[in-house]
Amino acid sequence: MNLKGNISKLPVDFYPITATDVVRHLEDQLGFRVHADFSVWDNRSPWEKPDNRGSSYVIMRAIFRPQDITIPTQSQNYMERLVQASGAGIQYQKDVIEILKKFMFPQDMARVQNMPEELQRLAKMGIYGERLKELMRRPNMFYEPIKDHYGCYLRPERIIYDMFIDTDAATPNTMAGKVDIVKLEDSDQAETIKWGVLLWHGTVGQSIGNYGVTIDDVFQQQIPR
């Protein structure tokens, strides 16, 4: 094959990441088994064609056994035991929470109510109405006393980005390149949700030429996409 344009190929790798890969990576980070499921929140209106997915967001729910995430306390005091059984006064394992925090929604999620632009951006992704309310209600870890389990909502895209950290880089938490999640294949079964991820090596999107000014100095706005 010979291309008419004098262009060189950018080194880019394609990685299909499944929901199982995401859960496995989370389990590797935490060191214990996690029970999780995924749902696709699409922003498609009812009158749109079924194949027009628009942009969709995948939400991940995870549940944990109390012994995995809390510090065991065996109080002799009846009242204290009662308080602990209701989920209050629980001490979480600091390391576990530190790891989970990276993948959780912002603690101050409710603030977006006063940020119309952010609300619009989230709505475009399929996060609006009851879905948004649920995230604002439960941005943290929560306890379900009847089932005696802990749960939280997680951001699978954050877990995917974490998978692409270059462990040979000179500084910690450096990405192996520019990571783009370009494709989402969803299905009826949460386990078969699949993301298509591009990993670009080297510099991408650099402006060409050297006039002593940056492109942004001349164009005040970015090209709308």
Next chain:
Amino acid sequence: MSFAEFCSKFCDQVQLTIPDVPTESSELELDILKRMHALIGNVQLQKNRFNQVPMHFITNRLSDLDEVRKCLDSYHNGDVPDELLESLSMGLYEYPFNSIRVEYQNIIETLAVYIVVSHVRDSINK
């Protein structure tokens, strides 16, 4: 297999004593130093959970023992520098290498070998 288990299998489980390391100046190569600081940053959150978590990116790189031996042979008179062991121990656990228990020493030794092997492999591929 948890990372701690891997380390105890990878090392000989013998309590080591290394000579005093001068603290004023470092004799480690810059690339080794950078890799060490990055590695400490990358495993910091897991350091108290090494008996639970796997560390695939480390164990995969050390899985080929012939290659590990080859890399070590070609570096620093075939040995992991004492300063690397001491600096890793201080950086991760905040205790001198000689004062930590053998299972923690095994972890530090494995991390040090990983750094050296990565360094040698990348310098060959450059």
